[in-house]
Amino acid sequence: MCLLGIDLGGTSIKAGLVDINGKILKKGQVPTGAGEGTTAVLKRIKNLARDLAGEQGLALGELEGVGIGIPGSVDVARGLVHLAPNLFWRDFSLRDELAALLDLPVAIENDAHVAALGEMWQGAGRGYTSILMVTIGTGIGSGLIIDGRVHHGLFGYGAEMGHIKMVCDGRQCHCGGHGCLETLASATAMVKSFREYLAAGYPSMLSDRPELGAKEILAAAAGGDELAGRVIDEAACYLGTALANAVLLVGPEAIIIGGGPAQAGEVILDPIRKHLAAAMGTWQLKPVPVLQAALGNDAGIIGAAYLAMKTSSQY
Ligand SMILES: [Zn+2]
Numbered sequence: 001m002c003l004l005g006i007d008l009g010g011t012s013i014k015a016g017l018v019d020i021n022g023k024i025l026k027k028g029q030v031p032t033g034a035g036e037g038t039t040a041v042l043k044r045i046k047n048l049a050r051d052l053a054g055e056q057g058l059a060l061g062e063l064e065g066v067g068i069g070i071p072g073s074v075d076v077a078r079g080l081v082h083l084a085p086n087l088f089w090r091d092f093s094l095r096d097e098l099a100a101l102l103d104l105p106v107a108i109e110n111d112a113h114v115a116a117l118g119e120m121w122q123g124a125g126r127g128y129t130s131i132l133m134v135t136i137g138t139g140i141g142s143g144l145i146i147d148g149r150v151h152h153g154l155f156g157y158g159a160e161m162g163h164i165k166m167v168c169d170g171r172q173c174h175c176g177g178h179g180c181l182e183t184l185a186s187a188t189a190m191v192k193s194f195r196e197y198l199a200a201g202y203p204s205m206l207s208d209r210p211e212l213g214a215k216e217i218l219a220a221a222a223g224g225d226e227l228a229g230r231v232i233d234e235a236a237c238y239l240g241t242a243l244a245n246a247v248l249l250v251g252p253e254a255i256i257i258g259g260g261p262a263q264a265g266e267v268i269l270d271p272i273r274k275h276l277a278a279a280m281g282t283w284q285l286k287p288v289p290v291l292q293a294a295l296g297n298d299a300g301i302i303g304a305a306y307l308a309m310k311t312s313s314q315y
Pocket of ligand 1 (some may be wrong): 177
């Protein structure tokens with residue numbers, strides 16, 4: 001049994017053939033070329049799928065099913081992409097069009113949920129059936145799985161943790177709100193906070209660096225830089241507090257942290273755990289594990305293959 005998992009991004013299409021045990025057999029990627037229109041993107045997906053199947057000695061029709069993660073809001077039941085700004089898609093019937101083109105069953109899902117499925121199946125979330133995955137990057141994405149099933153909620157609001165409100169009248173968010181978690185704890189927010197402190201005269205070993213990212217701040221924090229440590233601790237405080245709210249609301253068995261900053265490991269995970277525990281107070285009967293994501297960039301491919309497997313097993 002061979003499944004095709006596709007991680008469709010604004011810049012590149014990553015795809016992999018995955019076996020029933022979650023092992024990637026072949027993988028490849030091509031530019032998305034979203035500006036050339038929908039038909040061109042679907043054609044590139046088909047070519048990539050055919051090439052990967054060919055490398056494995058298979059025809060396209062021998063694949064069991066296809067799963068695809070989309071950077072946007074998705075109506076899973078109807079197979080529609082409501083809105084994917086990076087792809088310039090709006091109310092596009094991706095599932096049916098791609099199924100017709102490939103002549104295979106296709107399942108679609110939002111990419112943050114797909115990554116969570118991947119981590120639950122083969123990554124840090126193995127052995128759990130209810131997990132919350134939070135991905136820290138330019139923004140903050142999240143996927144929530146309850147009892148093995150993705151929780152979408154009304155209009156897909158289920159698990160948009162990046163935009164839960166942490167501060168009334170806080171920083172302006174691109175979503176139109178104020179004080180959203182991602183304005184306070186994303187990689188972008190860490191850099192913004194750090195620069196604000198520098199401008200206010202706080203000393204740091206990074207003060208003469210013109211180019212500065214969250215990676216450098218995390219490394220400086222690990223190296224004992226006081227200001228970097230302060231910025232990371234503040235971001236972790238917002239993350240830990242938001243996670244405590246999520247634990248009290250839905251009670252996941254484990255929390256998985258993904259994205260670039262999570263790769264720094266304990267320098268960010270430790271303060272998140274500390275603030276989560278503080279926010280839980282006496283409600284914390286037993287700490288909810290806060291784990292570093294294990295699959296990196298493959299989470300999208302593996303999660304999409306899992307989606308394909310679950311969908312095709314219903315036939
Ligand atoms: Zn927002």
